[in-house]
Amino acid sequence: MMRRVSLYRVIGVMILILVLAPVGWLVICALRPSSDVLNHPYSLSGRLTAQNLVEAFHLPGFARSLTNSFVAALLSSLLTMAICVPVGYASSRYEFTGRHFVQGLGIAGYILSPVILAIPYFRLLATVDLTNSVVGITLLHVALSIPFCLSLLDLLFQSVPSAPEEVALLAGMEGLTLLRRIVLPSARLPILAIGLLAFLVSWKEYFYSFVVSSGENSRTLPLLLSAMMAGEVPQWHLLFALSVVLILPGIALVTVATRMGISGRTEGGARD
DSSP states (O other): OHHHHHHHHHHHHHHHHHHHHHHHHHHHHHTSOHHHHHHOTTOOOSOOOSHHHHHHHTSTTHHHHHHHHHHHHHHHHHHHHHHHHHHHHHHHHOOOTTHHHHHHHHHHHHHSOHHHHHHHHHHHHHHTTOTTSHHHHHHHHHHHHHHHHHHHHHHHHHHSOSHHHHHHHHTTOOHHHHIIIIIHHHTHHHHHHHHHHHHHHHHHOOHHHHHHOOSGGGOOHHHHHHHHHTSSSOOHHHHHHHHHHHHHHHHHHHHHHHHHHHHHHHHHHHHO
């Protein structure tokens, strides 16, 4: 048994190294002078500096792209949770026509490739004149986030004890009032963690943003990074710096979401 546990630990450490090594190397390259990046790309020697990050922040269009990414991610995560929380709760607690369809929506969202849905989504947005806009990108990110958020919330609400809800129902509480006063406080941390993951999905999304955006007014950070890579002479030190700016919020949000999920399970176990 001990040998098996040790083997699992060794495998886990190896996987962790394989996952974190590219990220660590990216951060190192982002902090190296541009001359070192070009002349000695695989060397660990030399000084580290934040100049690349400062230069990246002063790139033309960076501030606008950063704002667009943040606004789209924030709005899409809020809209996604506003839709998925009541629907996920209803599908996990009540029997109604179409319940299995709603539960299967999460799986269907993973089966269908984004490429298949890109043209219909674009035509819909073009009909209401929302192409090349942050609002259009936000709506596409909502459509992208709903399947996995709905699946996670359905599983989450199934794991929440129903005894307090039954007591509240006997007291005459029902509907959204029951959800807001009884259910949400007991699962607030896992729900917030899922909301952060929805934010992250929008923050790093590239394909749908590329389909909808056609100018600087709606360009997000992934699109800015892609535009710089498409240049005749890529500025690698700035590409590394932009990549770090793009992934660091994701790492921070995943860390926070993981801790919230663990805290939520701990609180749930304590209440049980």
